[in-house]
Amino acid sequence: MDYKEGDRIRVEKGGAAYExxxxxxxxxxxxxxxxxxxxxxxxxxxAQITFLEQKKEIQKPEKQGKVTKNKGxxxxxxxxTGGTIASKIxxxxxxxxxxxxxxxxxxxxxxxxxxxxxxxxVVTNILSENMKPxxxxxxxxxxxxxxxxxxxxxxxxxxxxxxxxxxxxxxFMLDTPVPVVFVGSQxxxxxxxxxxxxxxxxxxxxxxxxIAEICxxxxxxxxxxxxxxxxxTRVRKMHTSRRDAFQSINSRQIGFVDYATGEITTESEYTAxxxxxxxxxxxxxxxxxxxxxxxxxKAEILGHYIDAGYKGIVIEGTGLGHVSTDWxxxxxxxxxxxxxxxxxxxxxxxxxxxxxYDTGTDMLKAGAIEAEDMLPEVALVKLMCVLGQTSDxxxxxxxxxxxxxxxxxxxxxx
Amino acid sequence: MDYKEGDRIRVEKGGAAYExxxxxxxxxxxxxxxxxxxxxxxxxxxAQITFLEQKKEIQKPEKQGKVTKNKGxxxxxxxxTGGTIASKIxxxxxxxxxxxxxxxxxxxxxxxxxxxxxxxxVVTNILSENMKPxxxxxxxxxxxxxxxxxxxxxxxxxxxxxxxxxxxxxxFMLDTPVPVVFVGSQxxxxxxxxxxxxxxxxxxxxxxxxIAEICxxxxxxxxxxxxxxxxxTRVRKMHTSRRDAFQSINSRQIGFVDYATGEITTESEYTAxxxxxxxxxxxxxxxxxxxxxxxxxKAEILGHYIDAGYKGIVIEGTGLGHVSTDWxxxxxxxxxxxxxxxxxxxxxxxxxxxxxYDTGTDMLKAGAIEAEDMLPEVALVKLMCVLGQTSDxxxxxxxxxxxxxxxxxxxxxx
Numbered sequence: 124m125d126y127k128e129g130d131r132i133r134v135e136k137g138g139a140a141y142e143x144x145x146x147x148x149x150x151x152x153x154x155x156x157x158x159x160x161x162x163x164x165x166x167x168x169x170a171q172i173t174f175l176e177q178k179k180e181i182q183k184p185e186k187q188g189k190v191t192k193n194k195g196x197x198x199x200x201x202x203x204t205g206g207t208i209a210s211k212i213x214x215x216x217x218x219x220x221x222x223x224x225x226x227x228x229x230x231x232x233x234x235x236x237x238x239x240x241x242x243x244x245v246v247t248n249i250l251s252e253n254m255k256p257x258x259x260x261x262x263x264x265x266x267x268x269x270x271x272x273x274x275x276x277x278x279x280x281x282x283x284x285x286x287x288x289x290x291x292x293x294x295f296m297l298d299t300p301v302p303v304v305f306v307g308s309q310x311x312x313x314x315x316x317x318x319x320x321x322x323x324x325x326x327x328x329x330x331x332x333x334i335a336e337i338c339x340x341x342x343x344x345x346x347x348x349x350x351x352x353x354x355x356t357r358v359r360k361m362h363t364s365r366r367d368a369f370q371s372i373n374s375r376q377i378g379f380v381d382y383a384t385g386e387i388t389t390e391s392e393y394t395a396x397x398x399x400x401x402x403x404x405x406x407x408x409x410x411x412x413x414x415x416x417x418x419x420x421k422a423e424i425l426g427h428y429i430d431a432g433y434k435g436i437v438i439e440g441t442g443l444g445h446v447s448t449d450w451x452x453x454x455x456x457x458x459x460x461x462x463x464x465x466x467x468x469x470x471x472x473x474x475x476x477x478x479x480y481d482t483g484t485d486m487l488k489a490g491a492i493e494a495e496d497m498l499p500e501v502a503l504v505k506l507m508c509v510l511g512q513t514s515d516x517x518x519x520x521x522x523x524x525x526x527x528x529x530x531x532x533x534x535x536x537x
Numbered sequence: 538m539d540y541k542e543g544d545r546i547r548v549e550k551g552g553a554a555y556e557x558x559x560x561x562x563x564x565x566x567x568x569x570x571x572x573x574x575x576x577x578x579x580x581x582x583x584a585q586i587t588f589l590e591q592k593k594e595i596q597k598p599e600k601q602g603k604v605t606k607n608k609g610x611x612x613x614x615x616x617x618t619g620g621t622i623a624s625k626i627x628x629x630x631x632x633x634x635x636x637x638x639x640x641x642x643x644x645x646x647x648x649x650x651x652x653x654x655x656x657x658x659v660v661t662n663i664l665s666e667n668m669k670p671x672x673x674x675x676x677x678x679x680x681x682x683x684x685x686x687x688x689x690x691x692x693x694x695x696x697x698x699x700x701x702x703x704x705x706x707x708x709f710m711l712d713t714p715v716p717v718v719f720v721g722s723q724x725x726x727x728x729x730x731x732x733x734x735x736x737x738x739x740x741x742x743x744x745x746x747x748i749a750e751i752c753x754x755x756x757x758x759x760x761x762x763x764x765x766x767x768x769x770t771r772v773r774k775m776h777t778s779r780r781d782a783f784q785s786i787n788s789r790q791i792g793f794v795d796y797a798t799g800e801i802t803t804e805s806e807y808t809a810x811x812x813x814x815x816x817x818x819x820x821x822x823x824x825x826x827x828x829x830x831x832x833x834x835k836a837e838i839l840g841h842y843i844d845a846g847y848k849g850i851v852i853e854g855t856g857l858g859h860v861s862t863d864w865x866x867x868x869x870x871x872x873x874x875x876x877x878x879x880x881x882x883x884x885x886x887x888x889x890x891x892x893x894y895d896t897g898t899d900m901l902k903a904g905a906i907e908a909e910d911m912l913p914e915v916a917l918v919k920l921m922c923v924l925g926q927t928s929d930x931x932x933x934x935x936x937x938x939x940x941x942x943x944x945x946x947x948x949x950x951x
Contacts, residue, residue, distance in 0.1 A: 163892065252859035252896050255831045284856035288832045336730075363857045363887030412838065415829045415853070417917055418702045419670045424826065427841050439829070442698035443777045445666035469914075472779030477579065481668050503831055 129178030136170040143264065144178075149278050160527040197275035199239035203267060204258075204281050204289075205248040205393065213474065238327045238385075239276070251282020255508060256409035259292035266303055267403040276302045277328030278323070283307040283360055283368065290355035291501045294337040294528035295508035297396040298402040302330045305355065309366045318342050318366040325350035325380035332387050335396045337528065338377055340367040352377040352387075356530035359471065372471055373496040373532065406509035411435040413503050415469060416446045425453040429462060435506040438464045438491075439499045443483060444468050444475035452487045458490025463519045465492045465506055467499035469472070474534060492520050495531045502524050505530060541593030543800035547850040550584040558592075575716065578653025606822075611689035611745040613653035616679060618695050618703075619662040619670075646734050652741045652799075653690070658683065665696020670823035670921060673706035680707065680717055682815040690716045690744030692737070697721040697774055697782065700753065704769035705915045709922035710752040713818040718743045719753040719769065723780050732756050732780040739794035746801050749810045752791055755783040766791040770915050770944035773885065786885055787910040787946065807950060822924035823848040827917050829883060830860045839867040848928070851879045852905075853913045855897035857897060858882050858889035865899045877933045879906045879920055882911035888948060906934050909945045919944060 126132050127147055133142045134153055141163050143155030150166035153172075165511055235241050246265045247258055266277050282287055290305040291518030297303065306326035308319035317340075326340040339358045343351040344367050353371045362368035378389035410433050414425055430435050436457065440446050444466040446454075454464050466486065468475050474496040487493075494502040502523075509522045524531070540546050540559055547556045548567055557569030566578035567586075588812050649655050660679045661672055680691050704719040711717065720740035722733035740754040743766055753772045757765040758781050767785045776782035780882075793801035824847050828839055842850050850871065855858050858880040860868075868878045880900065882889050884919055888910040891897030901907070908916040916937075921938045940947070 164898070166907075169553070250859075250862075250896055251854055251893065252830075253861045284859055285832045360674045360856065360884050361883050361886050363884045363889065365887065368884065368887075382865075409833050412834065413829050413831050416666075417825050417827050417914065418668045418699045419823050420826065423845070427845070429590075431837070441666050442774065445698055447667045448664075468777050470774050470777045470782065472775050473779065473782075475777065480664065482664055484578070501832065 125173055126172065127178065130174065131176035133175055134165050134170050135173075137519055138430070141165065142175065146397050157311075163270060182457060188513055193236075193240055196238070196240050197347045198273065199241050199276045199278060199327055200274045201243045201281055202242055202245065202262070202279045203245045203248070204254075204262065204268075204279065204491050205250060208321075211477075221260045232449050234320075235276045235327050238324070239331050241327070247525055251284035251286065252468075254285040254289055255409055256292070256501045259289055259296070260405050260407065261403060262289065263293050263296040263405055266299070267296060267401065267405075270299060270301055270401050274301065276327075276332075277304065278326045278330050279305045280304065280323075281305050281307050283309055283341075286369075287355075287359055287498075288500055288504055290358070290436075291339060291530070292407070292508065294355040294530070295505055296338060296404050296407070298399045300335055300397050300399050300401055302332060302334050302396070304329045305337075305339045307341065309342075309364060309368055312379065318347075321347055321382050322350060324385075325382060328380050328385050328387060333396045333453040334377060334387070334393045335399060336388070336393050337378060338376050340380065342366040343379060348382055349381045350382065351355060352379065352389075354391075354529040355526050357498070359498055359500070374496055374529065375472070381472040390405040404508070404512065406511035407507045409507060411437070411503055411510065413437045413499055416441060416450070420447070420450075422447075422453045425450055425457070429453065429457050429460060430465060434460065434461045434473040435465070435507060435510050436466055437494070437499055437503045440466050440475070441469060443473075443479055444477050444486075444491075444493060445480070445482050446486065448485065449484055451482070454491050455484055455489035458516070459474070461514065461516055463492055463510075463516060464490065465494050465502050467494040467497060467502045469499070490516075492523050495524060496534070497530050501530050540588055541592065544588065547587040547589055548579050548584050549587075550579055553592075555579065555591065585864060588870045590622050607654055610727050611653050611819055612687065613655050613690045613692060613741060613744045614683040614688045615657045616664070616676070616683075617657065617659045618676065618693065619664065626924065646737050648734075648738055649741050652738070653745050653809050655741070658706060665698035665700065668696070668699040668703055670821055673703055673710070674819050674821060676703065677707050677710040677817060677819055680711060680713070681815065681819075682814050684713060684715055688715065690741075690746075691718065692740045692744050693717070694737075694885045695719050695721050697723055697755075700783075701769075701773055701912075702914055702918055704751060704772070704938065705918040705942075705944070706771040706821070706922065708944070709919055710818050711751060712813045712816055712819070713751060714749055714811050714813050716744045716746060716748050716810070717751045718736040718802060719751075721755065723756075723778060723782055732761075735761055735796050736764060738799075739796060739874075742794050742799050742801060747810045747946070748791060748801070748803070749813060750807050753783060756780040757791070757793060762777060762796060764794045765795065766793065768805075768943040771912070772918075773912055782917075786912055787887070788943065789855075797822050805881070818926065820925035822848050822928075823852070823919045825917055825921045827853055827913055827923065829853040830864070834861070834864075836861075836863045836867045838862055839871070842868065843871045843874060847876065847880070849877045849924050849933075851881055851908070851913055851917045851920060853883045854880050854889070855883060857887075857893055858891050858900075858907060859894070859896050859924045860900065862896055862899065865896070865903050868900055869903035872930070875928065875930055876921065877906055877924075877930060877937070878904065879908050879916050879937055881908040881911060881916045883913070885912060895933070904930075909938060911944050913943050926945045 145156040154164050157402045274531045337355040339353045340350050343349045357371045357374040361370045377391050455462050475493045477487050560568040568578050718740045751769040753767045757763045771785045771788040774782050775784045789805045791805050871878050889907045891901045
């Protein structure tokens, strides 16, 4: 059966049938992009193939290629880390190349050219799940450099899986006088329901706005009307696949971008452009971990992290931030070994409070540090950043409980 | 300064001031129950105390004490595990005794007497964070016994911190011909905003209803109008302190109980009373753990669990269920050692799908078992229950991916 990339075919094998567009494959499998947007890989051996339709030629967009600097527009640097969004896309075959030059971006989403003078920079090209703390440092340095060199705004295209961690890291590492906007795409660009064009356009609108925050811009709902602007330290991916997966937790959003009009409305305080001086604290301590407490979980688990030389641990406790009583001696042992134990809640919403019940007060006596209303993942990233600055336990405690980048809100229990 | 339990006093110390009702204290601290409902403990040393108001005598409820069996009503057994709800409460001082006889319950919430013939049974008396898998077995046995002996419905009062784990455990261990209803209280009974009376009444309404499911009944919203009835395997505590903390995830609720009218409306399928034969599979394998993947988390973490002799592991991956590429060999090693590795998502909402990206397919090839749209915590409990029945890996895989107690919904990606 003769077919080439971009053709639509039907493959039957082992009782199952798949229809879709043939994608590039390096493994020898037949890779099909299905209508759902998902790819499926099928061993060709024994598969029955029916040809359905030839590759359609792509209509060239009207604006093609040339990036000409417009003096009336702000300069935005588009940093790529390997996410799908704003990569070079063949809309018909769905093949994605993640090299991301300015030309590529403007060719893919020509509307960006009307919003800003866009220049591209590739920091890394990895799958989001392979993101590591040392790449956060590279990313923070790149952003620092670009702003030093006069960028009026930064857009960082990032895979959605670990975007919340990277965005939080930059929020703790950088003080910025201009917008630094993380953006991603939940659906690959060739899907009818793809969110990448809208998200990229809205993110660029924020990058040229007055909102000099490190933030994340993603679809607000499953319709295509607005993107939400989230504080980098308050947003969490709350769905495996929906376009509106990103939600602010324990905080309102900073605001919204209307896709049709480009208008930005805000509902929270933000630092205005130029208010903050550019600064970089790039040192971090990556030897930190999250331990999730579950019923019956043995104290030896926490013990392992202490003995393995971790420098800081976040416990995702139950409810107000609890572990079973038999974990308390291990918390004490960690504290005595100068390893901070930070308590967050697996509830995600709400504030940790260990003053209400006995177990909590025992945990506090043993040295546990309450993460207030920080997300557990954000508490982990913050702990890495704080331990990059100091290993003095009282100082770590103070910094962990002090608001640095909107990650904590004020509260009085009384 | 002279004061006694139940009096309202003001304590000033170190620049802070607290007003509240004096609670019993065994530590020598002054313990105050504040208007917010929270307790605060203050070292009496150097504290300045002002007397505000004497203890108010409690109005005795009209219906007091006597449990007389009403032949027109169903028989409900109220099982206590140490939760606050339906314990014996001094409404004024807030002191809670968790011994829970039928008399105590009806004395506390006399309205229950009109709904069912209530009998109490104490299974354990612990803080919810000290719940262990072997107590799930005791609890399941107690429920089995009571239903064998003719109970028409069971209400289990449970601390909210680990209620989702216990409820899921019973859902996997028991087949029940009558309702088995978990209920808890987010606020202690003396708070003006306490949810315990409404939750207990609504839970009892469900216990006498036709809904023969293992379920959880808690406030639907922060107002006092309805309780939601959740499948035990689909509900998660999503807030540290709000009354409406319990939310169904990846599923609709079974239905609602209107507090004012007692009317039950349903919006999902349920097994009707008498449809299922009573059965108990009480054997579980507690040596299982959840490992949460975060950026930069080292593969040695997973390695530790394998080497420490755990029998099954749930990985809370990112997005569709991913870990970094360097974890894949450890997944393979676990599988080869007959240790099932189950993949759930830290997004909580949505379905795991490792067929879309390269890392995922590598994980599947290494033997990872997708938890479909199960909550990670429920996947852990289910894994314990499944491993109680078999350690045959292909069988474990099959059982983990088969719906047993509404924990998975059907889907087709195409």
